[in-house]
Amino acid sequence: MGVKRKTKSVELMLETFGQSKNALTVVDLVKRFEGKMNKTTVYRVLERLEDEGKLHSFTGKDGLKWVAKCHGCISSNHTDDHPHFQCNDCGISQCLSLDISIPKVANHKIESANFLFFGQCEQCLNSYSE
Amino acid sequence: MGVKRKTKSVELMLETFGQSKNALTVVDLVKRFEGKMNKTTVYRVLERLEDEGKLHSFTGKDGLKWVAKCHGCISSNHTDDHPHFQCNDCGISQCLSLDISIPKVANHKIESANFLFFGQCEQCLNSYSE
DNA sequence: TTTGTTAATGCACCTAAGTTGCATTATATT
DNA sequence: AATATAATGCAACTTAGGTGCATTAACAAA
Numbered sequence: 001m002g003v004k005r006k007t008k009s010v011e012l013m014l015e016t017f018g019q020s021k022n023a024l025t026v027v028d029l030v031k032r033f034e035g036k037m038n039k040t041t042v043y044r045v046l047e048r049l050e051d052e053g054k055l056h057s058f059t060g061k062d063g064l065k066w067v068a069k070c071h072g073c074i075s076s077n078h079t080d081d082h083p084h085f086q087c088n089d090c091g092i093s094q095c096l097s098l099d100i101s102i103p104k105v106a107n108h109k110i111e112s113a114n115f116l117f118f119g120q121c122e123q124c125l126n127s128y129s130e
Numbered sequence: 131m132g133v134k135r136k137t138k139s140v141e142l143m144l145e146t147f148g149q150s151k152n153a154l155t156v157v158d159l160v161k162r163f164e165g166k167m168n169k170t171t172v173y174r175v176l177e178r179l180e181d182e183g184k185l186h187s188f189t190g191k192d193g194l195k196w197v198a199k200c201h202g203c204i205s206s207n208h209t210d211d212h213p214h215f216q217c218n219d220c221g222i223s224q225c226l227s228l229d230i231s232i233p234k235v236a237n238h239k240i241e242s243a244n245f246l247f248f249g250q251c252e253q254c255l256n257s258y259s260e
Numbered sequence: 261t262t263t264g265t266t267a268a269t270g271c272a273c274c275t276a277a278g279t280t281g282c283a284t285t286a287t288a289t290t
Numbered sequence: 291a292a293t294a295t296a297a298t299g300c301a302a303c304t305t306a307g308g309t310g311c312a313t314t315a316a317c318a319a320a
Contacts, residue, residue, distance in 0.1 A: 005267055005316050027306070038270050043307070045268090061244065063193035063277085064306080085238060096235060105226060107252040108215060114191065116244040122237040135287055135296055157277070168299050173278070175297090193306085194277080 004052075009037055009045045014054065017069035023058075023084065023093040026065045058084050058114060060093065068095050083115035089124040139167055139175045144184065147199035153188075153214065153223040156195045188214050188244060190223065198225050213245035219254040 016032065017024070024032075026046065030039045037045075046067055049055040057067045066084070083100055086093045102113050146162065147154070154162075156176065160169045167175075176197055179185040187197045196214070213230055216223045232243050 002267070003317090007268060007316075009268080030306095040271080040308080041269055059189060059191055059193050061189055063189050063195070065193070085235065085240075088241065098233060098235065100233065102247065103228060103230065105215065105228065105247070107255070108247075108249055109255055110215075110247045110249040111218065112248045114244070114246040114248075116246075117232065117235070117238075117240045118242045118244075119238055119240040125237070125239055132296070133288085137287080137297060139297080160277095169277095170279080170300080171298055 004048070007045075009041055010049065012037065013042075013045050013049060014069070017055070017067075019071065021068065021071065021095045021097075023066040023068035023095065025060070025093075026067060029067070058116070060086060061116065061118070066093050068093075081113045081115065083117055085117045085119070085121070087121035087124055088118050089120055092121055092123075094121070134178070137175075139171055140179065142167065143172075143175050143179060144199070147185070147197075149201065151198065151201065151225045151227075153196040153198035153225065155190070155223075156197060159197070188246070190216060191246065191248070196223050198223075211243045211245065213247055215247045215249070215251070217251035217254055218248050219250055222251055222253075224251070 012033070013029075016029070026042065029046070030042050033042055046055065046057070050057060050067075055067050055069050057065055060066050068084075081100070081102070083096045083098055084093060085096050096117070100113075100115055102110050104110075142163070143159075146159070156172065159176070160172050163172055176185065176187070180187060180197075185197050185199050187195055190196050198214075211230070211232070213226045213228055214223060215226050226247070230243075230245055232240050234240075
């Protein structure tokens with residue numbers, strides 16, 4: 001690959017995430033762009049935007065790949081280990097702007113971490129009291 | 131399903147984990163038992179042993195399912211959130227007997243968590259200095 | 261504006277993890 | 291030994307994700 005080109009697919013993908021902290025599964029993105037963007041293109045655009053540090057991804061409990069456009073991340077690069085949250089009720093997933101210290105582990109050198117929290121999101125919590 | 135029966139598959143599976151804290155991928159287990167136990171049986175035996183609380187599982191970064199026979203776990207049930215470690219060099223994965231406190235997150239109710247650490251294991255660290 | 265280069269895309273096909281339905285086998289009970 | 295049913299094997303399926311290659315679209319140079 002040589003010089004990157006600006007394409008509609010790339011713009012469309014970034015617009016989709018907008019300013020939201022919510023993550024989306026790749027499967028969902030493929031469905032969303034049905035007719036507009038090929039499945040393969042979705043995967044390749046995501047790969048590119050990850051390489052460029054504009055998106056980041058993580059693996060959910062179900063093994064599915066989730067993607068997000070984390071804005072409030074603490075570190076500047078997208079390899080930082082901010083936690084992600086998944087709602088057990090509605091299934092939404094989002095980035096948490098939260099710094100978790102990685103503990104020392106005897107006889108191990110820890111380089112990175114994945115944190116995944118499960119529970120109820122704000123919306124679902126509120127819907128109980130209505 | 132009615133009354134559970136003792137079977138060779140179940141014993142064989144538990145023996146495989148022995149007293150080790152190491153986790154194994156289901157894919158690896160299927161390969162290991164090739165000729166002795168069917169792929170479907172592997173999945174079903176694992177499901178059963180998880181239900182019985184004798185094994186527990188987690189999803190790796192690659193989306194593969196890992197299984198372990200965690201002995202040194204802090205809590206008695208197998209839904210506790212002890213962290214898992216995966217070596218970036220040799221790929222082994224293991225349970226960590228380590229208690230990580232789940233932070234409070236504003237407007238969220240957190241019920242459970244997954245912690246996954248990456249780095250170098252003891253063996254790989256030692257092999258550098260040889 | 262047109263032309264040439266090549267990055268980006270679409271498409272068809274593939275790979276592999278995990279699941280399901282059903283016939284067969286093995287275990288336990290009487 | 292006969293019976294009931296849990297456990298297993300097998301084949302076929304589902305689906306996330308990837309690959310090779312022909313076609314299209316973006317951009318630079320003329």
